Amino acid sequence: MLSLLEQIDSGTLWQSPGGIHPPQIKSLSNTRPIARLPLAQEYVIPVPQLGEQAILAVNIGDLVKKGTPLTQGQSATYLAVHSPTSGILVAVEERASNHASGLPVLSCIIQADGLDTWSLLDSHQDFQPLSNAEMLTRIQAAGIAGLGGAAFPTHIKLNPVSDIELLIINGIECEPYITSDDRLMREYSHDILTGVSIIQQLIGPKRIIFAVEDNKPDAIKAIKKALKRHPINSAQIRVTAVPTKYPSGGEKQLIQMLTGQEVPSGAIPAQLGMLVQNVGTVFAIKEAVLDGKPLIERVVTITGERATTPGNYWLPIGTPIEHVLSLSQTPKKPPQHIIIGGPMMGYILPQASAPIIKGTNCLLLPSDNEMLVEQQEKPCIRCGECAQVCPALLLPQQLFWHAQAKEYDKAASYNLQDCIECGCCSYVCPSDIPLVEYYRVAKSALREQSKDKQEADLAKQRFDARTQRLEEEKTAREAKQQQAASRRKANVTNKDNDVIAAAMARIKAKKDSSPSTQEITAENTAIAHTELAQKTDKKAQIAAALARAKAKKAQMATALNTDITSPEKAQLNANEGAITHIPVTDSPIVDKKAKIAAAVARAKAKKAQMATAQNTDITSPEKTQLNASEGSIAHIPVIDSPIVDKKAKIAAAVAKAKAKKSQMATALNTDITSPEKPQLNASEGSQRSITQTPVIDSPIVDKKAKVAAAVARAKAKKAQTTAAMQPQDRVTTENQTESSSEQTPVTDSLSIERPVLDKKAKIAAAVAKAKAKKAQAQQENKD
Structure with missing residues (x-):
């Protein structure tokens, strides 16, 4: 089986589906060489015509030359437009477009100066030293687009992603009336082959097919003749005559006829390794790469029965169509319709002021005979x-x-x-x-x-x-x-850590500088021993004082040479302050005993004060026992001296009262131990009863009354002092006599409140006064 290239070399052609054979009216315009028309006064260049949006490269009022770029851009799809002639850019405004809709588009308006002066061109004698990138750049800068009608940017088409094996030069021009490519191939075949050589260097195809429709024999002869004279490798190029059939000039249809391959829907020929270029585009490539000319003009067929001079003309891009019509149409018979393109694919132009653009290949000015009578559209009959x-x-x-x-x-x-x-x-x-x-x-x-x-x-x-x-x-x-x-937290944490660390350091330093626990314990132990020694010394002092008191008592007993243990002995009751019958022998001895009793009372008072201050129960086994008969003082824990002083004062007052009583008894020199003697029963603040006492002498009775009143006041004062003491601090004193088994019942005087004690003391004093008065009265009656 022959390969595709071998089949191409052998001239094999394939049938394309569909198509029609409309009448060919090409002779009307292809009999004359390509000509030029006089310059127009004004040119309208739409911007951008194709490709990416661009920015204006000139300003209004600038003088532009032929070939000067009017726009510039950086996009890969950007296509520049150029000034078709020299003149002044007078405006940039919207003008009618060369489109079936006739919608206005932004256009540059150039007022021609008539000189048609070229700008500086960058021409080359040979393209071979140029690299592919340089040639593509020149093609893009020239603003070349497909001139077969699609107007696709050529520099993109010549830079395919895949490899190209087959290059097809499209010279079919199947549209009736159009002959621009035919005349171009006849007159510029050598330049077209030079453009093919540039494309060949760019894409490196294995085969090149120059396809021309068989109704153009002169064009086929011109191409074959140019191949013989051109340095291009003729072995790779084959000129193929394609049967006349419309639309065999379509890209996909031409590929199918030459190769038998169908381009899939949505695909492009480059994906099959094929590339198709129109002969007008190939000629423009040659002028851009070698001559440095931008695409500012093209060959346009002006034909139709209403055209006065039908033919092909070089028309600058931007030439107003109305200017062309003024030069080529029959003045007496203006065309009713202006068709852009051929009769098959063209469209009627709404406004004659629209300009020639890069895709315009034909201006058809038909007569009434050439135009079909407009028929009313009828329903589809589904004929197929x-x-x-x-x-x-x-x-x-x-x-x-x-x-x-x-x-x-x-x-x-x-x-x-x-x-x-x-x-x-x-x-x-x-x-x-x-x-x-x-x-x-x-x-x-x-x-x-x-x-x-x-x-x-x-x-x-x-x-x-x-x-x-x-x-x-x-x-x-x-x-x-x-x-x-996080930073704030870290800072706060660091500060806290610093503060804690500083505090810990201070504690550690203080701990290091302070004595150790053992030293503190030893120090505390030493202090405890010192306090204990002081307490022991104090107890020893108290014991010594008691011993001295006992010695004094013994001396007193020896001096009196009396039995103080008899029932009539003196009983000193510190709690109640009661004075029992005390036989007094000598006044000095009585005074000495009173002093001893006062000392004992002071000791008791100190103990009571100490117990009150320490809030302790002094009725415990360590309580003070004051034995008035013996004057002995048991173990007395001394706590505070102010309290002891107060009790001592109270005891002193009681002792003074007792001394006064003893003196009174000595003065009377009477036996007060009889049943009628005054008996002071001090049983815990109870009311004292005074029995009938015979009164011998009025002065004596008065003195006794005074003594009784003093005793009552002493008891009242003691009661007040006792009530002031807390109940837990009260002292219960048990007075025992040494010689008698009788005991004086003592009630707890502290259980009586102070107001009651005061009242009872006053009553007792009043009773004593009353009895004294009564005794005095009885004495006076006897006298």
Whole structure:
């Protein structure tokens, strides 16, 4: 089985589906060489015509020369536009477009100066020293686009991603009336082959096919003749005559006819290793790379029965069509319609003020005979003729229904984009339905939807980017806040640690400088021993005082030479202050005994004060026992001297009272131990009863009364002092006599409140006074 290249070398051709054979009226314009028309006064250059948006490179009022770039851009798809002649840029404004819609587009308005002066051109004698990148840059800077009608940026097409094995130069020009490529191949075949050589260096194809329709024999001869003279490797180039059939000039249809391969829907020929270039584009590549000329003019066929001088002309890009019509149409019969392109794929131009653009290859000025009578559109009869002639193997009927119902999405699902708008379906339709017009409207609607969707996607991307940016900023702020909080926490922690460490250091230093626990314990023990020694010394002093008191008592007893243990002995009761019958022999001895009793009383008072201050129970086994008969003092724990002093004062007062009583008894020199003697029964603050006492002498009775009153006052004072003491501090004193077994019952005087004791003392004093008065009265009666 032969390979594809071998089949190509052998001249094998394949049949393409569909297609029609409309009448060819090319002789009307291809009989004359390509000519030029006089310059127009004003040129309108749309910006941008193709590619990415650009910015204006000149300012209004600037003087521009022929070939000066009017725009500049950096995008890969950017295509520059240039000044078609020298003149002044007078305005940048919207003008009518060269489109079926006639919508205005932004355009540069140049007022020609008539000199047609070129700008400085960067020309080269040979392209081979140039690199591919340099050649592509020059092609892009020249603003070259496909001149076959699609107007796709050429520099992108010549820089394919995949390897190109087959290069096809399209010279078919299947559209009726159009002969611009035919005349170009005839007159500029050598330049076209030079452009093919540049493309060959750029993409390095294995085979090159120069395809020309067989109804152009002069063009085929011109190309073959140029191959013989051109240095290009003729072994790799094959000139193939393609049968005349419309639309065999379509890119995909031409590939299928030459190779038998079908380009898939949505794919491009480069994916199959093939590249197709129009002969007009190849010529423009040569002028851009070698001559440095930008694409500022092209060959345009002016034809039709209303054209006075039909033919092909070099028309600058931006030339107003009305200027062309003023030079080429019949003045008496102005055209009713101006068709841009051929009768099959062209469109009627709404306004003659629109300019020539890069994709304009024909101005058709038809007469009434050439124009079909406009027929009213009739309902589709579903004959299927449109499907049979469709070169793209589509279903025109389905596309029409969805386009008519404005169901553009469904029309797109039937591969609407693959329609090349050849017009075969409309040409054969018996119902006179302008199918191509419906398809164009549907494609335009889909483009608008795609544009809106693209803008929406861009807006969504911007919104998402903004949202992401805000989130990132928020995250960054939170991170900064966390870092700041961490730093603050670390600083606070460090400060706290420093403070704690400093405190610990101070404690440690203080601990090191202070005595140890053992030293403190030893010191405390020493202090305790010292206090104990002081207490022991104090006890020893008390014991010594008691011993001295006992010695004094013994001396007193010896001096008196009396038995003080008799029932009539003196009983000193410190708690009650009661004085029993004390036989007094001598006044000095009585005074000495009184002093001893006073000393004992002072000791008791000190003990009582000490017990009150320490809030202790002095009725414990360690309590003080005052034995008035013996004058002995038991163990007395002394705590505080002020309390002892107070009790001593009380005891002293009692002793003084007793001494006064003894003196009174001595003065009376009477036996007061008789049953009528006054008996002072001191049983814990109880009311004292005084029995009948015989009174001998009035002065004596008065003195006794005074003594009784003094005793009563002493008891009252003692009661007050005892009531002032706390109950837990009271002292119960048991007085025992040494010689008698009788005991004086003592009640707890502290159980009586102070007001009661005061009252009883007063009553006792009053009773004593009353008795004294009574005794005095009885004595006076006896006298």
